[in-house]
Amino acid sequence: MTGIIGVVSSSRERILDSFESALIRAGERAATMDAVAAAADVSKGGLLYHFPSKEALVDGLAARLRSLAEVDREAMRADPEGAARYYVRTSIFEDSALDRSLVSMARLAQQGHPTAKASLAEIQDRWLDALESQLGNRTTALAVKLLGDGLYYDAAFFASAGSGRTSAGEIAALLDVVDLIVHAGR
Amino acid sequence: MTGIIGVVSSSRERILDSFESALIRAGERAATMDAVAAAADVSKGGLLYHFPSKEALVDGLAARLRSLAEVDREAMRADPEGAARYYVRTSIFEDSALDRSLVSMARLAQQGHPTAKASLAEIQDRWLDALESQLGNRTTALAVKLLGDGLYYDAAFFASAGSGRTSAGEIAALLDVVDLIVHAGR
DNA sequence: TGTACTGTACCGGCTGGACGGTTTACCTTA
DNA sequence: TAAGGTAAACCGTCCAGCCGGTACAGTACA
Known part of the structure; x- marks a missing residue:
């Protein structure tokens, strides 16, 4: 077929x-x-x-994730609102191709899968580096990243458990907090 | 025996x-x-x-987690440095009894286990409420909680994968960011 | 005597993977 | 252009092994 x-x-x-x-x-x-x-x-x-083999399936997913993450980092760099806002804004699970690959890999990592762990660790590091290079401050970059990660993981955990956990209004308010952090870190 | x-x-x-x-x-x-x-x-x-049954094992873990989380919320309320600092400070995975129960339950939740999901969702909500009641601001509480969660999840994911991921110095710097957020939210 | 176990033997169901066959697409060659 | 050939893409079945759970007879101790 x-x-x-x-x-x-x-x-x-x-x-x-x-x-x-x-x-x-x-x-x-x-x-x-x-x-x-x-x-x-x-x-x-x-x-x-x-x-x-199943391992080959994981490898295939890792390759897909790597390339999607690379595209996303590029979009983050180029975003007119800035990398920080971009990162937090896109940390709401939206069922994009990247979201799906990322959450899938996280599920595997939670099972102790070495390939999945390594794959995620690498991507996380690169995101942090990308944030740091634009924000010019490690702590600021870390704070922004953690905030986004918290958002992301909560969504990934409780998807379809509690209703929509974080509303659009809350996100907007959070973005103000992000601005505050970024501004203070300059 | x-x-x-x-x-x-x-x-x-x-x-x-x-x-x-x-x-x-x-x-x-x-x-x-x-x-x-x-x-x-x-x-x-x-x-x-x-x-x-295995379900009974999960129930036992949920009960343990609930009581440990309650103790922790009490400690958070009473902490001299304030709830916000407490939450972020204790979000570093330290292998405490609470940490272990929490991560265990998270692993189960990731597998789609309904009891585990419900158990975690309930605890998360209570933590957020406790933060909000002391900080007097939903957005601030959410930002602080997400920051801590990001820290926690990263640690839980990459425990024994990358080395010590977040250093003591970085935590200290992050706590300054927390102060900033809390202050601005008042 | 009851509580708190141990140890063994067993079962149905599921899992990753192996394997031998079959279909399909395309390419030669006369 | 018809026949023949080849390899990629796929099918369906079988199997060893593991998992949760059952059953039950025996045992140490208070």
């Missing part, structure tokens, strides 16, 4: 998407090879053709 | 401790009934005597 009318998404990408979905919705334990294959509308053999 | 020289800890508590350790060190998947029993130096039958 190479697609009916144009190859919208390759099997490989669809498998990765399904892997992410399973991880996000129900955690690592539910993201079994069978479940991923079924969700991607591919047989188990087909899945194993593209990713010969 | 009721202890060799004095019953320092009951089997029940030791089982809960082992459950936490397994969750923290290697994630939910590694925290099997067999592994927990072995680590607690109790037979599987003995474990099932105290906790008839």
